[in-house]
Amino acid sequence: MPSVCRRYSLKAYNCPHWAAPLTKIPNSRICLAQKNTPIRPWLLPNVSEAFSVSVKRDDLTGCLLTGNKTRKLEFLLADAVEKNCKHVITTGGIQSNHCRTTAVAARELGLKPHLFLLSEDTPDTVSCHGNTLLDIMCGANIVLVNKSAKHNRDALLKNYADHISNETGESCYVIPVGGSNCVGLFGFVDFFEELLNQQVHENFDDIVLAIGSGGSTAGIAIANFLTGGKLKIHAVSVCNDNVYFHKHISSTLKSVGLRDVDSEDIVDIIDGHKGLGYAKSASHELEFIMQVCITTGIFLDPVYTAKAALGLVHELNHNPSRFKGNRILFIHTGGIFGIMDGRMEPHLRQSGRTENQVKLANEIV
Ligand SMILES: *Cc1c(COP(=O)(O)O)cnc(C)c1O
Secondary structure, three states: OOOEOOOOEOEEOOOOHHHOOOOOOOOEEOOOOOOOOOEEEOOOOOOOOOOEEEEEOHHHOOOOOOOOHHHHHHHHHHHHHHOOEEEEEEEEEOOOHHHHHHHHHHHHHOOEEEEEEEOOOOOOOOOOOHHHHHHHHOOOEEEEEOHHHHHHHHHHHHHHHHHHHHHHOOEEEEOOHHHOOOOOHHHHHHHHHHHHHOOHHHHOOEEEEEEOOOHHHHHHHHHHHHOOOOOEEEEEEOOOOHHHHHHHHHHHHHHOOOOOOOHHHHOEEEOOOOOOOOOOOOHHHHHHHHHHHHHHOOOOOOOOHHHHHHHHHHHHHHOHHHOOOOEEEEEOOOOHHHHHOOOHHHHHHHOOHHHHHOOOHHHHO
């Protein structure tokens, strides 16, 4: 096992004592994220005074390494380095935050990134905005996969990884969608230890976050369970539904050796806030992103955090008994480059913002 990667050292991983019952505890990790991201009061619009909402700024785990995927990659890429892989391959939507984070982190570590991006585009029409801009700029090899091949993605990834190994004589590490497997999970076991050090037990009753591929929620829910279940964990689905996610989290529970607990006992999956569908934005969602920037200075992303925060506001107003208490901690899981993929511009023009906020100098004096 190589103890040092080209640029970053592998660190032995000592898991928190409460996580000791888990099986498959990784040996090592690599530090990628800025840790101890701040927790701040957050005056979300339209929340009744009966509740207080705070936000954990996990969008501040890094500039290009912003968001929750960085935490998972500390363990996934350590595993890749430990296995002496020189290439990494992963997959996601065309604007995937996970794929961008993987590509950037791989380059920091001297690994070569390959991305399978779901898209109906061709190389001539592919967008160079938002996350895709960054993917291309950091030299990732991109394979566009159309939606009809979506169900077949795992096999495609594996074949492509074999192809890379045959061509180059170097091993290729395969990371599943969203980095959500038993290795990436430990990024969120560790995240929870950070929350405990930030007095989350003393200060909060409920945690709310967006759920997409399930790994972040699984890690937080398992960690909360292992530390006495003092908080209630709520995950707002932005794709699929509660049946799908409970199944995913149940299988994660089994594979880390927790056989006596069900997903339904440890997490509340909140459906009904997907809007037009995964990664699609309705204009009221884009308007909400703007209202939150204007009133709080925090930028939500259109795919995950805006839908989750809208879901939170809706549930607080219409379903308050869903919450264990009135002190809510929302996890801002990142995604900023999603607002830079071109979708905001038509909204800004149609809502008259460019016209009303932007003036020529000779119009005002
Ligand atoms: C991937 C992602 C999520 C969802 O996390 P999962 O672990 O995939 O459920 C939430 N927010 C942002 C910004 C993401 O990129």
